[in-house]
Amino acid sequence: MLDDVIASDIQVIKSLVLSELHSVLSSKEFTKPMKVVINQLIKVSTCNLNQHSLSFSTNLKNLSTAIATASSSKSSYLLTPELSIPGYGCEDHFLESDTELHSWEVLATLVNSHESNCIVDVGMGIYVNGARYNCRVIFGREGIVMIRPKTSLANDGNYREGRYFTAFSGPTFAYTLPPCYTSLLTHPQTSCPFGLTPLKSLDSITLTSETCEELFTPSSPHITSSLSGVQIITNGSGSHHELRKLNQRLELIISCTKKCGGLYLYSNQRGNDGGRLYYDGSSLIVLNGEVLAQASQFGLKDVEVVSATVDLSEVDSYRGSRPSFGEQSRGNKTTFITLNTHITLPSTSPRHERTVSTSSPLKLSTPEEECLLGPACWMWDYLRRSSSSGYFLPLSGGADSSAVAAITYVMCDLAYKEYSTKTNYEVNETVERIMDGKVCESTEILCGEILHTTYMGTSNSSIKTYERSKNLAEKIGSYHLTANIDDMVLSVLSVFAKCTGKEPAFTSRGGTKREDLALQNIQARMRMVLAYMLAQLLPWCRGKSGFLLVLGSGNVDECLRGYLTKYDCSSADLNPIGSISKVDLKSMLKFAADKHGLTVLREIVEAPPTAELRPNEGENEHSQTDEDDMGMTYEELGVFGRLRKIGRCGPVSMYKKLLSRWPELSAEEVAAKVNRFFFYYAVNRHKMTTITPSYHAENYSPDDNRFDLRPFIYDSSWSWQKDALEALVENERVGFC
Numbered sequence: 001m002l003d004d005v006i007a008s009d010i011q012v013i014k015s016l017v018l019s020e021l022h023s024v025l026s027s028k029e030f031t032k033p034m035k036v037v038i039n040q041l042i043k044v045s046t047c048n049l050n051q052h053s054l055s056f057s058t059n060l061k062n063l064s065t066a067i068a069t070a071s072s073s074k075s076s077y078l079l080t081p082e083l084s085i086p087g088y089g090c091e092d093h094f095l096e097s098d099t100e101l102h103s104w105e106v107l108a109t110l111v112n113s114h115e116s117n118c119i120v121d122v123g124m125g126i127y128v129n130g131a132r133y134n135c136r137v138i139f140g141r142e143g144i145v146m147i148r149p150k151t152s153l154a155n156d157g158n159y160r161e162g163r164y165f166t167a168f169s170g171p172t173f174a175y176t177l178p179p180c181y182t183s184l185l186t187h188p189q190t191s192c193p194f195g196l197t198p199l200k201s202l203d204s205i206t207l208t209s210e211t212c213e214e215l216f217t218p219s220s221p222h223i224t225s226s227l228s229g230v231q232i233i234t235n236g237s238g239s240h241h242e243l244r245k246l247n248q249r250l251e252l253i254i255s256c257t258k259k260c261g262g263l264y265l266y267s268n269q270r271g272n273d274g275g276r277l278y279y280d281g282s283s284l285i286v287l288n289g290e291v292l293a294q295a296s297q298f299g300l301k302d303v304e305v306v307s308a309t310v311d312l313s314e315v316d317s318y319r320g321s322r323p324s325f326g327e328q329s330r331g332n333k334t335t336f337i338t339l340n341t342h343i344t345l346p347s348t349s350p351r352h353e354r355t356v357s358t359s360s361p362l363k364l365s366t367p368e369e370e371c372l373l374g375p376a377c378w379m380w381d382y383l384r385r386s387s388s389s390g391y392f393l394p395l396s397g398g399a400d401s402s403a404v405a406a407i408t409y410v411m412c413d414l415a416y417k418e419y420s421t422k423t424n425y426e427v428n429e430t431v432e433r434i435m436d437g438k439v440c441e442s443t444e445i446l447c448g449e450i451l452h453t454t455y456m457g458t459s460n461s462s463i464k465t466y467e468r469s470k471n472l473a474e475k476i477g478s479y480h481l482t483a484n485i486d487d488m489v490l491s492v493l494s495v496f497a498k499c500t501g502k503e504p505a506f507t508s509r510g511g512t513k514r515e516d517l518a519l520q521n522i523q524a525r526m527r528m529v530l531a532y533m534l535a536q537l538l539p540w541c542r543g544k545s546g547f548l549l550v551l552g553s554g555n556v557d558e559c560l561r562g563y564l565t566k567y568d569c570s571s572a573d574l575n576p577i578g579s580i581s582k583v584d585l586k587s588m589l590k591f592a593a594d595k596h597g598l599t600v601l602r603e604i605v606e607a608p609p610t611a612e613l614r615p616n617e618g619e620n621e622h623s624q625t626d627e628d629d630m631g632m633t634y635e636e637l638g639v640f641g642r643l644r645k646i647g648r649c650g651p652v653s654m655y656k657k658l659l660s661r662w663p664e665l666s667a668e669e670v671a672a673k674v675n676r677f678f679f680y681y682a683v684n685r686h687k688m689t690t691i692t693p694s695y696h697a698e699n700y701s702p703d704d705n706r707f708d709l710r711p712f713i714y715d716s717s718w719s720w721q722k723d724a725l726e727a728l729v730e731n732e733r734v735g736f737c
């Protein structure tokens, strides 16, 4: 059996080599006097696509639009994102045969309807001989040219490709296409090459793929491909947004083509495809380290195609000018699969079509823009895909809920601007559904229909937070209410008193710490109950149909320390800021204040964060502050959070790192801070098991459900680790290291 497979593989390789040989022998260069080719002009395209996992009709529509756009601009090649047919984020659905079946059906529809000369590169999972691969499928008007499987899977952080796919290795072989695909074809095809062999067009343009993670590995396929003379590298990706990450990704592409030369096409998904991640587009075309075209990182367009016209002789010229490249390239012998098409721009095409693209600087957003725009676009997709009529936000007048309000306002601003162009069908449809017959004439009008905010005060609330909440709501135009929830709290306390015979009191009124905490928590929890009631019935109160999604506004640092009441307003439907640090949120708020004229946000940032759950003893601002309550500052929490997750530190290594980072503190003080942090982290970790799904923005996100996989019942004494720390402190005291 195995012998048969090997024999058939050898046969296929032989036939591939023979076909290559045949194409060389029959090529014009060989049989006719040498024609000097000065330019190899080619127009190529790549795209951002807002694919939605398992929504095959949406994905087909987006792919067809992208193909039509690239074809009408006479592009020879169109690259689309990783797994662009089913959507990148299908996760365990990749294990279902239905996902592959529907992908073949979509592919057949695309192939049957393809009429232009553009070669199209799409992505889907394919099960072959006992293993499922994450594949690129490259097709033209005559059918599939080849299938290229991924060789290095993404398995870190949010990625679990190894759970669904196998990394490919091995020779290229002839793959028999499945009947579910072949039975749908209008031009019959029964097999195609499956493997890593690069392609060569009839006009000798050479091309190969690497897929997303392969670019990030030390021995990326583009290195050997470039040394073998392959001119074009394509990379279809599914890469998510993280603050300050884009430049790392794009600089990798730029530096690889600076080092190896070549034309690099990068395509990324963009949008929320059904989970916590936002894929941030930024598809790119780079030639020899120069950016020729870049699609946007954030936005509400489902399809964004960018193209460039390139003189490919510049690749050979660039490589040829570096003897060291030649030395490493010498002796690389590559077999190519013949791509039965010409992909150069014909010299007869109009001159303006033959004008080569010039380089432009890389466009990068600031972290403040990223914090505003990433979650805003993610929320827009959530809104339209959940078919809800808007959002409900408990607006306390503090920094966190105000940040969520600002992000929602920016979402409305993006939607209103897109709507005003009247060219974006999907945005128009959603805006009109939400406006429900009313005219949409400004961002604020749209915000008034989408965003519902409520200040839910108690006798412990201050006039300051009430006013900030009201002012912000007025400025952004949200539908705002004010509620006093004292009656709700008193009712629960009265039921409690009746059934237990006990009446808890705040510490300032003679109660214990336990009573004090319980009295705080009940206020916070009542807000959540009212929030859900309002979200369900506010559209009804306003004579509208539908329901609202409840927005949560806990930030990453509070979650890490567990400084939140379980099942208070931190429990919601979605949280746009759940993995953004307080420090980043504050600078985002200042930026939004200036950019959108929301001046009240400045006042909000400058106020000390407070929960306002104890009786107020202050005169102006509330006397209860978060940082006092927590026993650590938000800035310190950011440091602990990064060291714990990104730095992979336990108590001992965190102490060692902080000792040099905080030289102004004694060893005892550093150890005490580390111990305190790990204690609270351990006793509160259970809160992360039920935390609201939030936009993934930070590498130090403590999200237990997808990203930060750790236990939730800890030995919170950390006795072994504490002893080790004590010994280190003692060493420090007596002068050893």
Ligand SMILES: Nc1ncnc2c1ncn2[C@@H]1O[C@H](COP(=O)(O)OP(=O)(O)OC[C@H]2O[C@@H]([n+]3cccc(C(=O)O)c3)[C@H](O)[C@@H]2O)[C@@H](O)[C@H]1O
Pocket (backbone or CB within 6 Å): 517, 520, 521, 524, 558, 562, 563, 564, 565, 566, 567, 610, 611, 613, 626, 629, 683, 686, 712, 713
């Ligand atoms: N290991 C474990 N596994 C699963 N569940 C566990 C558990 N340990 C406790 N629990 C449960 O968790 C409950 C305790 O959690 P919870 O009810 O949240 O209460 P708790 O964590 O004790 O108190 C709330 C915390 O949030 C702070 N706070 C309060 C109010 C507002 C704000 C703010 O963000 O501004 C912060 C407050 O200072 C305090 O540190 C227990 O009653 C028990 O039901």
Ligand SMILES: Nc1ncnc2c1ncn2[C@@H]1O[C@H](COP(=O)(O)OP(=O)(O)OP(=O)(O)O)[C@@H](O)[C@H]1O
Pocket (backbone or CB within 6 Å): 393, 394, 395, 396, 397, 398, 399, 400, 401, 402, 454, 455, 456, 457, 458, 461, 527, 552, 553, 554, 555, 558, 564, 568, 569, 570, 609, 610, 611, 612, 626
């Ligand atoms: N007075 C209030 N009115 C409405 N919602 C409130 C009020 N107080 C708290 N909340 C809601 O409960 C959440 C958690 O409250 P907490 O006091 O912990 O605030 P926080 O996490 O510091 O956020 P913020 O900065 O928005 O006050 C808030 O983000 C807000 O959504």
Ligand SMILES: NC(=O)CC[C@H](N)C(=O)O
Pocket (backbone or CB within 6 Å): 082, 153, 154, 159, 211, 212, 213, 214, 216, 237, 238, 239, 240, 249
């Ligand atoms: N889909 C992938 O292969 C992801 C690769 C990579 N780690 C990224 O974040 O972009």
